[in-house]
Amino acid sequence: MRQIEPQKLNLKISLLFLLIHCFNDSHCTSLQNSLTFDQKVDNLLPMISPTGNPQPLYPLIAPSPLSPFIITHSTAPKLSGLCTLDFNTTDSMITITAIDCFTVFAPYLANVVCCPQFEATLTILIGQSSQKTKRLSLNSTHASHCLSDFDQILTGQGADNSLQHICSIGPSNLTEASCQVKFVDQFEKTVNTSKILANCGKIDVVNECCQETCLNAISEAAEDLASVSSDVSTRVIEDCKSIVLRWLASKLEPLQAKEVLRGLASCNLNKACPLVLPNVRPVAQGCGDEISNRTTCCRAMGSYVSHLQKQSFLTNLQAMNCAASLGKKLQKENISNDVYDLCHITLQDFSLQANGMQESGCLLPSLPSDATFDRSRVSFLCDLNDHIPATWPSVSHPAPSSCNKTVKIPALPAATSGQKGRYNNDFMFLLVYTITFILGTIP
Template identity: 75%
Template sequence: MNGNFFSLHNSLIFDQRADNLLPETGNPEPLYPLLGPSPFTITNNTAPKLSGLCTLDFDAIDTMMSITATDCFTVFAPYLANVVCCPQLEATLVILIGQSSKKTKTLSLNSTHAKHCLSDFDQILTSQGADNTLQQICSVGPSNLTEASCPVKDVDGFEKMVNTSKILASCGKIDLVNECCRETCQNAISEAAKDLASVSNEFDAMGIRRMSDISTRVINDCKSIVLRWLASKLEPLRDKEALRGLANCNVNKGEPIMLHLIF
């Protein structure tokens, strides 16, 4: 009996001493489990190491860059590449060159300049949490920033060659319901691309360009130039909606100009 009494007494003294070590609070605080950061929270906000050799205006599309970094977040980029990340990445490059052309007056870069700008593009995205191997994941390279085989690349030359009013009227605000059937914007883009591609064509004996000789590759490359010019005339997020509408129409047809711009 005495042994049990002293054991209980000692236990109470120990508990009292332990309580004295705890901070005094009015009410006991509930215990919560420790939670790790959300996988959707971008925590890699490091300063990007830029080349200083790229003239593209990244500030003009800062919201688009943030969206792209989220869509290409390091954990998910390899698994959602073709569904989310890569289409958004390629579309952002189109809009970047288009918006930058307001200052640079060109709709493409030479290969050396393209390498510097693509590197800076990657650095900015990585600093915001995107995967650091996006070029490999999405098969994107400096050629995505050049004119490829299209013979027209400067804004002045573009606007002299094509009916810009028609492009803006047809594509400035796309009717998402009717565009796939009427192809109003798509036809305007194709027509403008053919006008640009015709610059490289030879004249026949009558002094007329042989339109039938224009290759599909050149026309498709010129469609990219048209899209960049269009991106310079619309707000980035509005341009995103236009590209999305065109993409939805071309998915089933398998046309190359917008197939990779779904986002």
């Protein structure tokens, strides 16, 4: 993939996101024609969107010009008055969630940033409210009202208005589901609460996913809760884990609880590839016969990867898993040659591209991160440090894992591999969603 100068990349990033939210339709039209993603698709490959529906792949219709200002000048939400939760206990969490799930960014940050924060805030909200209600769940009626109110509050602060759909969260996620324990006093009589607090009161965000100190304590407590019922199935244990997390959130300060919950969520996020991998037959056709024509093969590979680049932002480790998954699919189609090396495919090529020219993919940090709001813009960090080559799966390069020290993982940011280090600030960019009238000054 062609290199691009950092200064030009920064400008193109800014222009692209200005384009998403421009103020004058005439400016939008001309800029869209020159800078937006190419939405053409090959007949052999399906159009992919974050939700899996055949919708446009990038938001070209600008939302309300006032949306960014809502974060600091909130509109008054129309609440039901029937929710038993105290939203005031999680003011800071709600603000962070609104920024993480900000309008057009939400579907593309859903997997890594928005939805983990959305779910964590709900967990903290129920947990904090349990200090008064003495309940670790809501009944179905209250759950519907509370989730609706929560959406209203977030939307009033600039968040996307379809978060329940984007994050696949409904009222049932606020109930006890199949777990039989929902009252605080019953919970504290059933599990070893001291062990939970000792192992989860503060976690080592870098090493928790490998050591699973807190994760094991939560699983053990969930099994204890599940044993109360006659059905100790995997589903019941999973539902009881939600109860454990709410109780834990009730014992910690909201920001501390957020760090724990987001850290635990990242362990699951970085274990797999979140992308939908279309049929690889077009690549197999182009790269068959021991790759008799490199140009044809790489053209087919580039066309395939371009579909992946329209789905979502990924973390470094997610991109590694995606490279491994795609490589295995290609190997099943009898492609034995390393087409990643042949066609210069990097980890960045699997993530949403930072500009319409598809020259630099944005890889988010694999440790929990949030978007930020600074007066006139919503920003998030994008690691453009290296064009790390995608690793072709083999016996010597099995499925990637930051915990397997015998596997040589490419030079990811040091924090990913459990070591302390610094990012190179010269090549760490902010993807900026700016609200100014700069478009009026563009010649």
